[in-house]
Amino acid sequence: MKTRILLFALASSLSLFTSCGSEGDSPSAPPYSDLVGISSSEFLSSNSLELSSSSSESWISSNSVSSASEVFESSSSSLDSMPMLSSHSESSLTSSSSSAVVFVLSSSSSLASSSSREMLSSSENFSSALESSSSFWRYSNGEYILGADISRFQEYEAAGISLYDTDGKEKSIFEILRNHGFNYIRLKTFVAPQAPYGYAASGCDVANAYGNFPFAGKDSLISYAKRVKEAGFGLLVDIHYSDNWADPGKQHVPYPWRNITNADEMADSVYAYTYDLISSLQAAGALPDMVQVGNEITNGMIRHMPSSDCWGSDTVALSLSVNGGMGTSQGVQNTAKYLKSGFAAVKAVSSSIVTMAHIESPQNTSTVEWWLKSMVQNQGVNFDVMGFSAYESYSHGNPSTWKSLIQNLSKTYSGMKFVIAEFNGGNSDGSYDYDDARYETLDAMKNTGASLGAFFWEPASGGAWGESMFEWGSMTLAAKGKDFAEFDAFVKKWGLL
Numbered sequence: 001m002k003t004r005i006l007l008f009a010l011a012s013s014l015s016l017f018t019s020c021g022s023e024g025d026s027p028s029a030p031p032y033s034d035l036v037g038i039s040s041s042e043f044l045s046s047n048s049l050e051l052s053s054s055s056s057e058s059w060i061s062s063n064s065v066s067s068a069s070e071v072f073e074s075s076s077s078s079l080d081s082m083p084m085l086s087s088h089s090e091s092s093l094t095s096s097s098s099s100a101v102v103f104v105l106s107s108s109s110s111l112a113s114s115s116s117r118e119m120l121s122s123s124e125n126f127s128s129a130l131e132s133s134s135s136f137w138r139y140s141n142g143e144y145i146l147g148a149d150i151s152r153f154q155e156y157e158a159a160g161i162s163l164y165d166t167d168g169k170e171k172s173i174f175e176i177l178r179n180h181g182f183n184y185i186r187l188k189t190f191v192a193p194q195a196p197y198g199y200a201a202s203g204c205d206v207a208n209a210y211g212n213f214p215f216a217g218k219d220s221l222i223s224y225a226k227r228v229k230e231a232g233f234g235l236l237v238d239i240h241y242s243d244n245w246a247d248p249g250k251q252h253v254p255y256p257w258r259n260i261t262n263a264d265e266m267a268d269s270v271y272a273y274t275y276d277l278i279s280s281l282q283a284a285g286a287l288p289d290m291v292q293v294g295n296e297i298t299n300g301m302i303r304h305m306p307s308s309d310c311w312g313s314d315t316v317a318l319s320l321s322v323n324g325g326m327g328t329s330q331g332v333q334n335t336a337k338y339l340k341s342g343f344a345a346v347k348a349v350s351s352s353i354v355t356m357a358h359i360e361s362p363q364n365t366s367t368v369e370w371w372l373k374s375m376v377q378n379q380g381v382n383f384d385v386m387g388f389s390a391y392e393s394y395s396h397g398n399p400s401t402w403k404s405l406i407q408n409l410s411k412t413y414s415g416m417k418f419v420i421a422e423f424n425g426g427n428s429d430g431s432y433d434y435d436d437a438r439y440e441t442l443d444a445m446k447n448t449g450a451s452l453g454a455f456f457w458e459p460a461s462g463g464a465w466g467e468s469m470f471e472w473g474s475m476t477l478a479a480k481g482k483d484f485a486e487f488d489a490f491v492k493k494w495g496l497l
Contacts, residue, residue: 137178137232138232139183139184139232139233139234139289141234141289143183143234143496144445144446144452144453144494144496145183145184145234145419145452145453145454145455146181146182146183146184146442146453146454146487146490146491146496147182147183147184147185147186147234147236147453147454147455147456148177148182148184148185148186148455148456148457148458148459149185149186149187149188149238149422149455149456149457149458150173150177150185150186150187150458150459151186151187151188151216151224151238151458152458152460152461153173153460154215154220154223154224155206155209155210155215156460156477158210158211158213158215159209159210159211159475160475161475161476161477162475162476162477163176163470163476163477163478163479164476164477164478164479165179165479166180166479166480166481166484172231174227174228174231174233176479177233177459178231178232178233180484180487180488180491181487181488181490181491181496181497182233182487183233183234183496184233184234184235184236184289184453184455185228185233185234185235185236186236186237186238186292186421186455187221187224187225187228187235187236187237187238188216188238188240188295189216189217189218189220189221189237189238189239189240189277190216190217190240190242190243190244190254191240191241191242191243191254191255191256191257191273192217192243192254192255192256193206193214193215193216193217193243193244194212194214194217195243195254195255195256196255196306197243197244197252197306197309197310197312198243198244198255198310199215199216199243199244199245199310200212200213200214200215200216200217201243201310203310204244204310205310218276218277218280221237221277221281222280222281222284222286225237225281225284225286225288226284226285226286228286229285229286229287234289234290235286235287235288235289235290236288236289236290236291236292236356236455237277237278237281237288237290237291237292238292238295238358238421239274239277239291239292239293239294239295239342240294240295241254241270241273241293241294241295241301241302241338241342242254242295242302243255244306244310244311244312245295245311245312246294246295246296246297246301247295247296247360248296248298248299248360248361249312249315250304250306250312250315251297251299251300251301251302251303251304251324252304252305252306252312252315253266253302253303253304253305253318253322254273256269257269257302258305260322261319261321261322262321262322263321263322263333263334263337263338264337266302266322266334266337266338267337267338267340267341268341270302270338270341270342270345271341271342271344271345272345274293274341274342274345274346275345275348275349278291278345278346278349278350278353279349282349282350287349287350287353288353289353289354290353290354290355290356290385291346291353291354291355291356292356292357292358292387292421293339293342293343293346293355293356293357293383294338294339294342294357294358295358296358296359296360296389297324297335297357297358297359298326298359298360298361298367298371299325299326299327300323300324300325300326300327300331300332300334300335301324301335301338301339302318302322302323302324302334302335302338303317303318303323303324303325303331304316304317304318305317305318322334324338326371326374332374332375332378332379333379335375336374336375336379336380336381339357339375339381339383340380340381340382343355343381343382343383354384354385355383355384355385356383356384356385356386356387356419356421357375357381357383357385357386357387358387358388358389358421359371359386359387359388359389360388360389360390360394360396361389361394361396362388362389362390362396362397362401362402362405363395363396363397363401365405365408368388368405368409369409369412372386372409372412372413376413383416384416384417385416385417385418385419385452386409386413386416386417386418386419387418387419387420387421388402388405388418388419388420388421388422389421389422389423390402390420390422390423390441391422391423391424391426391465391466392424392425392426392427392437392466393424393426393427393428393429393464393465393466394464394465398437398440399437399440399441399443399444399445400444402420402441402444402445403444403445403447403448403451406418406445406448406450406451407448407449407450409450410449410450416450417450417451417452418448418450418451418452419445419451419452419453419454419455420441420445420451420453420454420455421455422455422457423438423441423454423455423456423457424438424456424457424465424466424467425437425438425441425466426465426466426467427466429463429464430462430463430464430466430467431466431467432466432467432483434482434483436486438456438483438486438487439486439487439489439490441454442454442487442490443490443493446490446494456469460472460477467483469483469484
């Protein structure tokens with residue numbers, strides 16, 4: 001096994017929901033007071049844990065917004081100095097293609113075994129060995145991506161929930177993930193999450209469970225992204241271009257943009273918001289390594305208006321002049337404009353940032369090919385990585401399906417790279433059969449030349465997409481050794497230490 005030389009010092013202080021590939025579901029963890037599990041005292045007694053106090057973070061509460069301008073002002077800093085995208089500059093975007101970033105996947109000898117769980121005597125032993133070798137570590141471009149979307153852990157922390165690794169010791173989520181070989185973090189963000197029908201709006205699930213703080217908004221993202229980078233991880237920012245979950249069934253226009261009546265002005269708003277967000281992250285020392293423009297946009301982006309509740313159960317279609325629905329030629333053109341604006345804004349901040357488009361249902365090869373042809377070949381949209389939501393429980397196929405899809409697509413789009421942006425491995429609602437599906441997903445991507453890796457979706461959330469990797473207690477989250485063993489085995493096989 002090749003041992004990686006670790007070059008950078010891990011920052012000194014490690015302290016301590018996101019889009020799932022659901023067909024219209026809005027995933028959410030229950031309020032911690034309603035969680036079913038062993039009590040905190042039972043958990044501590046059974047594991048003989050030594051508790052360490054953790055400093056609490058003071059959360060800034062925001063007043064509810066009353067106007068579009070108020071939301072925009074609260075989510076953006078001064079835009080006077082940014083290079084603005086003119087409503088008539090689409091042609092320049094079409095012609096200015098960004099060259100795809102070429103990644104070299106690290107190689108190492110493999111360890112043969114009939115079952116991934118047989119590779120290790122225990123998850124705890126592997127975790128301890130990896131932890132001892134991680135004193136000086138930082139993700140480097142080109143490494144295989146073993147990622148996780150941990151957006152909701154900021155909320156859990158704010159609620160005072162303590163986390164424990166498979167060895168029974170209390171640790172931050174960053175320590176736990178690094179101890180099991182993870183090297184990349186994905187964080188979601190919304191435009192104005194406290195706006196009416198937003199993710200953190202008063203009366204919605206997040207505010208009810210975790211308090212009146214704009215989780216997943218700009219300031220929240222910057223705060224958590226800084227800690228991701230300080231912990232040495234690669235950072236993927238997932239921009240929903242909505243105030244709440246954007247998924248196949250709904251793509252709500254953000255509150256500050258709801259009076260816009262033409263696609264050029266909407267594209268300019270996409271550019272201005274994206275540029276402000278990414279440049280603010282850069283100024284805070286948390287420049288993303290990768291940025292995802294849009295979330296699960298197979299059917300198009302920015303195409304609905306919320307009308308009744310926080311979960312988008314009664315959406316209303318936007319007018320055709322701004323609607324990005326892919327069912328019409330105008331909608332295809334609109335989505336292309338929005339994507340071009342978002343990608344251009346990211347590259348204007350830093351050409352080194354990798355750009356990603358993101359769709360779901362990778363089992364539908366013809367749909368994936370149609371989408372890419374529509375955007376890339378016909379509309380001239382340029383980006384570096386194509387990402388997929390890939391859930392077996394949603395009939396999205398299996399690791400073999402995804403590997404075959406990527407291998408075939410790479411023949412047509414030779415400069416493009418691919419990633420599984422979301423997966424769980426569960427094959428039915430709220431369950432996982434421990435059939436090595438998670439290991440096989442990682443291994444299939446490692447064995448596919450055009451693939452960069454995969455991101456596990458929200459390790460502590462369970463739902464229609466599969467099962468949580470953590471056991472919920474009264475005020476605790478305990479990593480399950482049986483779940484993390486598959487990741488440990490994959491890391492050991494490929495020497496990703």
